[in-house]
Amino acid sequence: MAENKHQVLLDTLDNKPTDRILASFWHHFLQDERQQVLGYRDRNSIDKVIKLQQSFYDRYRPDFTKIMSDNFFLHPGVIDHTFESADDLKKIQHIDPKDPWITRQVAAIKAIVDHYDGEIGSFYNIFSPWYQLRLRFEIFEHDTEKIYRFFKEDAQTLANAFEILADDLIVLSTQLIKESGIDGIYLCVQQPQDSLISTKQWQQYVQPAEVKLLRAVQKVHDYNMIHICGFEGKRNRLGDYKNYPVKAFHWASYVENVSLKDGKKFFGDRAVMGGFENTENGVFYKGTKEEVQSEAKRLLIDNGRQGILLSADCSIPFDTDDARIAWVSEAANRSAG
Template sequence: MAENKHQILLDTLDNKRTEQVLAGFWHHYLSDEKMQVLGYRDQAVIDDVVSRQQRFYNRYHPDFTKIMSDGFFLHPSVVDNTFEVPEDLKKIQRIDVNDPWITRQVAAIKAIVDHYNGEIGSFYNIFSPWYQLRLRFEILEQDTKKIYRFLKEDPLAVANAFAVLADDLIVLSSKLIKESGIDGIYLCVQQPQDSVISTHTWQQFVQPNEVKLLKAVQEVHDYNMIHICGFEGKRNRLGDYKDYPVKAFHWASYVEGVSLKEGKKLFGGRAVMGGFENTENGVFYKGTKEEIQAETKRLLEENGRQGILLSGDCSIPFDTDDAHAGWVSEAANRLNVSP
């Protein structure tokens, strides 16, 4: 091909016409949720995840990657403190720039990106402040309602904690872009999944720090994306994100019932990513080569090609055959031979 896939990725994000539509799929590498949070404290775990992601590239040779943050899910201050009441969130404090959570993370992602030899581009998974605190309560305490109680009882305390986290995530993201070789971050966001929290409360106390984070990272390199997470059927009001300062948008098209074409219009014509259902019920997981490539053709015919990246709605199941991703890339490349 005349262009390498890394440049095609950047051109796609810039919403330019390209000679190829790129496809990328990803899954987690650690099945133990607590290890997703605490793994960064064990260099052997970090090395294992790096090796697994490198081997994934060797087997599949994706058009681009979304690198997983397995082992580094949560900020140390979120993990190391106990939070019984909202006031306890004051315990969340910024960490030193040389904290192992930052230095080991940058080194690990650099090892993964270096393995690509400049052939492809990549994003790196970052959980938003809201997502960080929610996962802390869900993973370490098995309490899915705690974050909603806190936000209802003392929204300012929650917002102040989010401001601290956003500042450190800006530091982390900036170092990753400058030192590891990623093109940008893939910020995971999600609206409250409990009606006790109003849209106004979310807009006033949650949204500002997500926007602050993205605005700062865009100034470092403007190829960042948000992932409006619909994992396990979670729903979001996509339009509430249309003014976020990002280059591209990714959402669960099957969960939200919003196609790539519709989303592209909603988000002002900016680049979009997605298309394939990511569950075990979807054609990407259980389909034959013919079925998966037929779905690839359908997606491109119905949604167009310009400013489009093909992927799953979210992480695909662990045991998905890597060949399936290659079938999508093969079909998309073949379809792009014609005008």
């Protein structure tokens, strides 16, 4: 009898041998970035995404899911204030555990996970404190440099804000794991893309909040994953994440030029996820069925099978034919043995 996909996911994350390889790909369900942030205030938008996520599962039967946080991108404290200087970041304060941003989020994810009826496991997308603040300035002000100006102006005030955000993200993540049925969070991180911010400064002012968040969530359930985001070609120093307290690692193998096999060794033989390019130039998006399946087989031949989940470097283009997911899973398991 074939193993239950949900149990296979947990066994894979535990680096155990399994009788199948799991594959999953994901994209956003809302195209408007402001709606991705503010949608939690609109029950119709929440219901829309729930139904789209449920329909996605019904139509394409992914082996597991990374549930997108559309409608709930950013902490209310990040979006409800104006920030003209670094000192204004002191406006960011804790929210009540019963704030709609938390309660509606937990209820929405529970509705999605309940729909799986225990057949598959899932992660939930959470943006790190640094990522949240960066997205706030990019989405609402179209200012990609503001966070770096604030960092140079008063890094400690940013670090204090990150600490507050981490605390509330711990509350959110704990409720999600205990009440919605996800197996863990998928924490999106990305290092500053400004060479004037040194590794030492990143370690002093940004990293502590991320590690604090992950350490706390690992105590709730230790099946959490870190996504070292290389979206749109952003580069990261992978070595700076080697000691992060997570069960599995996901990075942009095409951007960083680090294979699954090499990354697995680099991260202490913990479980890894990825393999496919996520852009419109990648074989998953534009290749024929034969080309996609050939790439899936190559990835397993080159990188091994144990402790590996197949996916893309990051979210795939919105208009991707999701039927391709089954092509990858089919090829991966036809080549077993």
